[in-house]
Amino acid sequence: MEAFNVRICVVAACLFLASQATGYTMDDLCKQWSGTGYIGNPSNCRGWGYCKNQQTVKWGTCGDELVFNAQTGSCEYATTTPCSTSAVQTCSAIKSPIYVANLLNCTEYAHCDGQGKIAYGDCGVGGVFSESTTSCKWGPACPQDNICRFMPSNIFVGDPNKCGNYINCINGYGTSTACTESPSIYYNAATGKCQSTNPCTGGNTNSGDSQFTVGQISEEACNTEDFDAAEALTVDGETVDYKYVSDSETCYGYYYCAKAGALGYWNQCPTGTQFNSKLGKCVSPASFVCTHNRCGNVNSKFMAVEGCLSYTICSSGATASCPSTSKYYDEVNNICTNTIPKYTICSST
Ligand SMILES: *[C@@H]1O[C@H](CO)[C@@H](O)[C@H](O)[C@H]1NC(C)=O
Numbered sequence: 001m002e003a004f005n006v007r008i009c010v011v012a013a014c015l016f017l018a019s020q021a022t023g024y025t026m027d028d029l030c031k032q033w034s035g036t037g038y039i040g041n042p043s044n045c046r047g048w049g050y051c052k053n054q055q056t057v058k059w060g061t062c063g064d065e066l067v068f069n070a071q072t073g074s075c076e077y078a079t080t081t082p083c084s085t086s087a088v089q090t091c092s093a094i095k096s097p098i099y100v101a102n103l104l105n106c107t108e109y110a111h112c113d114g115q116g117k118i119a120y121g122d123c124g125v126g127g128v129f130s131e132s133t134t135s136c137k138w139g140p141a142c143p144q145d146n147i148c149r150f151m152p153s154n155i156f157v158g159d160p161n162k163c164g165n166y167i168n169c170i171n172g173y174g175t176s177t178a179c180t181e182s183p184s185i186y187y188n189a190a191t192g193k194c195q196s197t198n199p200c201t202g203g204n205t206n207s208g209d210s211q212f213t214v215g216q217i218s219e220e221a222c223n224t225e226d227f228d229a230a231e232a233l234t235v236d237g238e239t240v241d242y243k244y245v246s247d248s249e250t251c252y253g254y255y256y257c258a259k260a261g262a263l264g265y266w267n268q269c270p271t272g273t274q275f276n277s278k279l280g281k282c283v284s285p286a287s288f289v290c291t292h293n294r295c296g297n298v299n300s301k302f303m304a305v306e307g308c309l310s311y312t313i314c315s316s317g318a319t320a321s322c323p324s325t326s327k328y329y330d331e332v333n334n335i336c337t338n339t340i341p342k343y344t345i346c347s348s349t
Helices: 002-019 026-031 087-093 224-229
Strands: 037-041 044-052 055-061 066-069 074-077 098-101 108-112 118-122 127-130 135-138 155-158 165-169 176-178 186-188 193-195 243-246 253-257 264-268 274-276 281-283 302-304 311-313 318-320 328-330 335-337
Touching: 026 037, 026 044, 026 055, 037 066, 044 066, 087 098, 087 108, 087 118, 155 186, 224 243, 302 328
Parallel strands: none
Antiparallel strands: 037 044, 044 055, 066 074, 098 108, 108 118, 127 135, 155 165, 165 176, 186 193, 243 253, 253 264, 274 281, 302 311, 311 318, 328 335
């Protein structure tokens, strides 16, 4: 009985953490930005901060009936501007109908009727809502869980989840990107430039196993056998000569191979995705079975074990199970459930 309760608490605690709109503070944001200017406060949509030399040097709150718009860096009327931290707050003030993300549950979206009411819709199993396109997408990464939501538009910042990568923030969104101009393959958040020496000093654990660095060269990776076995790639409908070959050690790393026998250059999938060698693409980890450490390159505390009857606790590598009343672990929604989730990782035995 004791153990049973503990497991429920573990999952409940992780639900709580996962449901935070973001876990970032203004200091976390400023640390990633080499520039100077206003940012939004991730815990209060009326709040703002001012970054300089990678630190929050000033902060404050917009006046009554105003919210801070981080993309424009100004206080704007809540009757026309969504609150970046709460759908409920947006709907209570906004005067025209609008769809916004439910920041407490990325599977859901909220519809404000423009007259103070809120209604929720849902993207279905495995879906996440994207506020920028007001559409549902395949998860698991939540598009809104992005520091760009609180940063000005058209700037470059470091990726807080993957030191050495950068994000180009545009209108509140951006994806983690690696510097590719060899040898300058590391982004330095302090200078806002790519450089050849690694500026990252420990403390960055989300990328999981890190035996590889972006741009690392392998003489073996593109051997004829593996190259021929790799999926042919098409770009704009045309088959291209190069292929991506799995690194065979991580779930998220692959080698770029110009042709069979060429030098392989290691690269990694965007955060939240993993490399499916059968497709030659980075995809949702739940959509295929990777037999290496599935905790790599995802910001998840738990990842399902094939079949979804147990899950891996990513911090320790230990395996745990859901309570017998809801025995399946759904890694996309981070819940224990009594119906087997429809992801490939769950359906295979
Ligand atoms: C999120 O919303 C979906 C759809 O309404 C629901 O099935 C799911 O249980 C919710 N997840 C959490 C963590 O509350």
